[in-house]
Structure formats: structure tokens, C-alpha cells
Amino acid sequence: MSATTITLQKVKPTEADALLAISKRTFFDFFGPLNKPENMEAYAVTAFTPQKIQSELDNPDSEFYFALINDQITGYLKLNFKNAQTEFQDPKAMEVERIYVSVDHHKKNIGKQLLHFALNMALQKQMDYIWLGVWEHNHNAIGFYQHNGFEVFSNHEFWMGDDRQNDLLMKKIL
Numbered sequence: 001m002s003a004t005t006i007t008l009q010k011v012k013p014t015e016a017d018a019l020l021a022i023s024k025r026t027f028f029d030f031f032g033p034l035n036k037p038e039n040m041e042a043y044a045v046t047a048f049t050p051q052k053i054q055s056e057l058d059n060p061d062s063e064f065y066f067a068l069i070n071d072q073i074t075g076y077l078k079l080n081f082k083n084a085q086t087e088f089q090d091p092k093a094m095e096v097e098r099i100y101v102s103v104d105h106h107k108k109n110i111g112k113q114l115l116h117f118a119l120n121m122a123l124q125k126q127m128d129y130i131w132l133g134v135w136e137h138n139h140n141a142i143g144f145y146q147h148n149g150f151e152v153f154s155n156h157e158f159w160m161g162d163d164r165q166n167d168l169l170m171k172k173i174l
């Protein structure tokens with residue numbers, strides 16, 4: 001498929017509604033077919049509330065970016081620094097907590113542009129490494145990260161409703 005150039009725009013604290021909409025939509029589109037509906041709902045009722053999204057947006061150590069094509073939101077990125085990181089809280093590390101591209105825009109180099117932006121941000125801030133967690137059955141994303149120089153270094157278990165799942169932790173040294 002052909003590459004598409006995106007514009008990246010930092011999400012403002014007043015844009016929680018748009019962020020909630022793209023977060024929920026991309027999560028359900030991609031993970032819905034792979035999980036039981038009741039487990040998806042159980043996860044969504046805590047992860048995707050206006051209050052939760054607003055508090056994430058208001059965290060000074062987290063940054064969200066929209067991927068725009070002709071002013072249309074086609075994906076987003078969430079970066080965590082310092083204590084906003086979901087594990088380790090290493091001040092010399094940056095976590096890519098979320099990188100999502102709308103399903104109808106996959107394989108057009110949009111994920112790569114988001115990841116390159118994240119890498120440049122980490123370099124600018126003189127981080128030692130960039131890391132992330134990815135569901136062990138998300139072979140598409142694991143392939144994408146490996147292709148872009150990430151390696152597995154650990155794992156982390158979590159619950160999706162009543163389903164115990166395993167995330168692989170991957171990192172790229174800068």
C-alpha cells in the first residue's frame with residue numbers, strides 16, 4: 001500500500017472528547033475480534049472514561065499526539081516520562097504506552113512516522129532507551145516493533161476482564 005504523510009499535533013487538555021473517541025474506536029476495532037466482548041467491556045469501563053482520559057491528558061509527564069491526514073484524526077500516540085511510566089519510572093527512559101493507527105490506514109507508514117517522532121523526542125530529551133509493553137498475541141505489533149529495532153527484555157502479566165494476559169516488554173537503546 002502507498003505511504004501517506006501525516007501531520008502530528010500535540011493533543012490539548014481541551015481535546016479529551018476527540019482523544020476518547022479515537023482511543024475507544026481503535027482499541028475496539030483492533031482488539032475486539034481477538035477477545036471476549038465481556039472482557040473488552042470490563043477493560044473499557046475503566047480505561048475509556050472521560051475522567052480517566054482527562055487525568056491522563058492533565059499529567060505533565062505524559063504527552064499525546066494525534067496523527068492527522070487532511071485534519072482527520074487517523075491515529076494517536078501516548079508517551080510517558082518520569083513517574084507517568086507504567087513501570088520502572090526510570091528518569092532516563094521514555095515509554096510508548098500507546099501507538100494506534102485506524103484500521104483502514106494500516107500499512108501506510110503512519111505507525112512508522114509516529115514511532116520516529118517518538119524516537120526523536122526521546123533523543124531530544126537525552127533518554128537512554130525507549131520501551132513499551134505489547135500483548136504477546138499481538139503478532140502484528142511485535143513484528144512492527146522488531147522491524148523498527150526493538151527487542152524483548154522482559155514480560156508483565158495483566159488482567160483483561162477474567163482473562164490473564166501476558167505483555168512482552170520491548171526496548172530500543174538510543
Ligand SMILES: CC(C)(COP(=O)(O)OP(=O)(O)OC[C@H]1O[C@@H](n2cnc3c(N)ncnc32)[C@H](O)[C@@H]1OP(=O)(O)O)[C@@H](O)C(=O)NCCC(=O)NCCS
Binds near residue numbers: 108113139
Ligand atoms: C502496530 C501499528 C501501529 C503499525 O502501524 P502501521 O501504520 O500499520 O505500520 P507502518 O505501515 O508504519 O509500518 C512501518 C514499517 O514496519 C513494517 N511492519 C509493519 N507491520 C509489520 C509486521 N507485522 N511485521 C514486520 N514488519 C512490519 C512495515 O513493513 C514498514 O516497513 P518499512 O520501514 O521498511 O517501510 C498498527 O498496526 C496498529 O495501530 N495496530 C493496532 C494497535 C496496536 O497493536 N498498537 C500497538 C499496541 S502495543
